[in-house]
Amino acid sequence: MTTVEETGGSWWRDAVVYQLYIRSFADGDGDGLGDIAGIRARLGYLRDLGVDALWINPWYPSPMADAGYDVADYRAVEPAFGTGEDAAALVREAHGLGLRVILDIVPNHTSDQHAWFRAAVAAGPGSPERARYHFRPGVGDAPPNDWRSVFGGPAWTRLPDGDWYLHLFDSAQPALNWNLPEVRAEFESILRFWFDRGVDGFRIDVAHALDKDADLPDVGGEEEAMLAAAGGDGHPFWDRDGVHEIYRGWRRVADSYAEQKVFVAEAWVSSPERLIRYLRPDELHTAFNFDYLGAPWDPAALRTVIDASLSTMHAVDAPATWVLSNHDVVRHVSRLGRPLASGHSLNDLPPHETLDRALGRRRARAAALLLFALPGGAYVYQGDELGLWEVEDLPDDVRQDPAWRRSGGAEIGRDGCRVPLPWSGTEAPFGFSPDGAAGAPWLPQPADFAGVTAQAQDGDPASMLTLYRTALALRRAVPQLGDGPMEWLPAEPGVLAFSRGEGFTCLVNLSDAPIALPGGRVLLATEALSGSLPVDAAVWLTDR
Numbered sequence: 001m002t003t004v005e006e007t008g009g010s011w012w013r014d015a016v017v018y019q020l021y022i023r024s025f026a027d028g029d030g031d032g033l034g035d036i037a038g039i040r041a042r043l044g045y046l047r048d049l050g051v052d053a054l055w056i057n058p059w060y061p062s063p064m065a066d067a068g069y070d071v072a073d074y075r076a077v078e079p080a081f082g083t084g085e086d087a088a089a090l091v092r093e094a095h096g097l098g099l100r101v102i103l104d105i106v107p108n109h110t111s112d113q114h115a116w117f118r119a120a121v122a123a124g125p126g127s128p129e130r131a132r133y134h135f136r137p138g139v140g141d142a143p144p145n146d147w148r149s150v151f152g153g154p155a156w157t158r159l160p161d162g163d164w165y166l167h168l169f170d171s172a173q174p175a176l177n178w179n180l181p182e183v184r185a186e187f188e189s190i191l192r193f194w195f196d197r198g199v200d201g202f203r204i205d206v207a208h209a210l211d212k213d214a215d216l217p218d219v220g221g222e223e224e225a226m227l228a229a230a231g232g233d234g235h236p237f238w239d240r241d242g243v244h245e246i247y248r249g250w251r252r253v254a255d256s257y258a259e260q261k262v263f264v265a266e267a268w269v270s271s272p273e274r275l276i277r278y279l280r281p282d283e284l285h286t287a288f289n290f291d292y293l294g295a296p297w298d299p300a301a302l303r304t305v306i307d308a309s310l311s312t313m314h315a316v317d318a319p320a321t322w323v324l325s326n327h328d329v330v331r332h333v334s335r336l337g338r339p340l341a342s343g344h345s346l347n348d349l350p351p352h353e354t355l356d357r358a359l360g361r362r363r364a365r366a367a368a369l370l371l372f373a374l375p376g377g378a379y380v381y382q383g384d385e386l387g388l389w390e391v392e393d394l395p396d397d398v399r400q401d402p403a404w405r406r407s408g409g410a411e412i413g414r415d416g417c418r419v420p421l422p423w424s425g426t427e428a429p430f431g432f433s434p435d436g437a438a439g440a441p442w443l444p445q446p447a448d449f450a451g452v453t454a455q456a457q458d459g460d461p462a463s464m465l466t467l468y469r470t471a472l473a474l475r476r477a478v479p480q481l482g483d484g485p486m487e488w489l490p491a492e493p494g495v496l497a498f499s500r501g502e503g504f505t506c507l508v509n510l511s512d513a514p515i516a517l518p519g520g521r522v523l524l525a526t527e528a529l530s531g532s533l534p535v536d537a538a539v540w541l542t543d544r
């Protein structure tokens with residue numbers, strides 16, 4: 001077995017990172033909420049899956065107004081998830097199995113229950129405590145400006161003393177004032193706190209939002225336009241040039257460690273050119289590729305986004321990354337099973353009647369082989385490997401996403417991709433919680449999860465789980481995969497064909513007819529082959 005000490009320093013350049021949405025992964029103590037004990041009990045599963053690193057969504061103490069993205073204390077663990085000792089044990093055990101651990105840091109805002117915000121509320125208008133956030137008087141009875149919350153409604157909430165505070169997300173997520181040196185110093189200290197405990201890196205939540213125009217000018221225009229990713233200093237809060245100085249400081253912290261510490265940016269920006277500004281050599285290491293996530297199942301669109309990603313990343317010597325799903329978007333089986341669907345919100349999707357789940361699953365298999373064959377790093381959202389779909393029919397009264405609440409139901413929210421994983425058995429909680437658990441899973445699981453539990457898929461040659469395990473094992477064994485060059489090969493219309501170095505070829509058939517297979521030995525295919533590659537299927541070939 002390879003421990004993390006034995007793998008190289010640039011592991012992150014082509015790591016496969018598994019996203020652990022902790023509350024929905026596995027429940028160790030039977031309260032219906034996933035926890036650290038649940039993760040520790042499944043580390044063997046993750047090692048066997050063949051991933052290199054784990055990214056754990058926020059596990060800090062939180063009132064859970066936004067599922068943990070409202071952090072009350074950045075240096076501790078939410079009691080419902082475990083203790084600091086549990087966290088330390090998890091990092092140690094993961095490292096022993098060769099798995100790196102990446103935490104999620106939330107620097108744009110704290111919880112309204114964070115000590116700083118409580119002090120700010122108590123201290124009153126004009127106090128130094130309020131300077132850590134964005135407090136302003138209103139304009140008469142109206143908020144200070146026209147900014148809207150990403151989750152709906154105004155981005156300002158008024159306190160009884162008349163002052164308003166800014167929150168780009170829920171009102172329980174007050175935005176920090178990053179112009180203050182104290183805020184900058186505090187976050188560098190938080191990074192060190194976890195790095196000192198062996199954590200290997202951070203995913204940075206809304207990395208593009210930290211710097212706000214201090215004059216807080218109106219954005220003007222429609223809500224949609226205001227919230228759309230914008231490039232450059234034209235926008236008062238998205239992707240402003242001032243964020244980069246912050247990340248240069250973070251990079252200095254990371255580089256002060258002997259072991260490799262890494263950052264991955266969650267930055268929804270307007271173009272790959274804007275994205276790579278976060279990845280200059282003295283800034284962050286990698287970033288999620290949301291252009292790829294949002295690309296439709298269309299050969300020209302995919303090829304365009306792949307080429308744009310690779311050429312721009314190359315300019316800053318950063319590896320590309322590839323991702324199909326996460327805890328904020330509709331699961332890709334449910335996107336790919338619809339006519340030319342892209343987008344990441346259920347509200348953007350064609351109606352439910354247009355969903356063909358078998359088609360979505362078939363395309364998701366092909367998409368997985370494409371993903372793992374591309375140069376650079378890859379992200380797997382928990383449940384991708386089981387072929388989970390979006391649960392679109394959750395009853396309204398179980399929905400918890402603040403986006404659902406704040407938009408008055410206009411936004412369906414993200415609960416449908418966050419349903420607890422099915423591990424085993426034929427009825428809920430499908431092994432998510434231990435037998436005889438006191439609490440039901442925090443979101444109800446649909447009955448048809450019975451067919452896709454990890455146990456049901458284990459050893460089944462046709463299952464998604466077997467495909468993922470086989471693909472990831474090959475990714476380790478085939479030296480051309482991971483970081484390195486790729487070259488498009490001539491192919492029939494509608495087919496993506498490329499080589500990775502000498503002797504490895506990936507073919508994805510997005511046309512509407514089977515295509516003849518070229519020569520070579522089949523390493524892995526997503527469907528049965530008989531001399532041809534069927535529609536919506538992919539194959540890996542080698543000439544050795």
Ligand code: GLC
Pocket residue numbers: 066069106169205206266327328
């Ligand atoms: C990020 C997270 C999302 C969260 C938001 C506010 O986009 O991924 O889940 O709601 O930031 O913190």
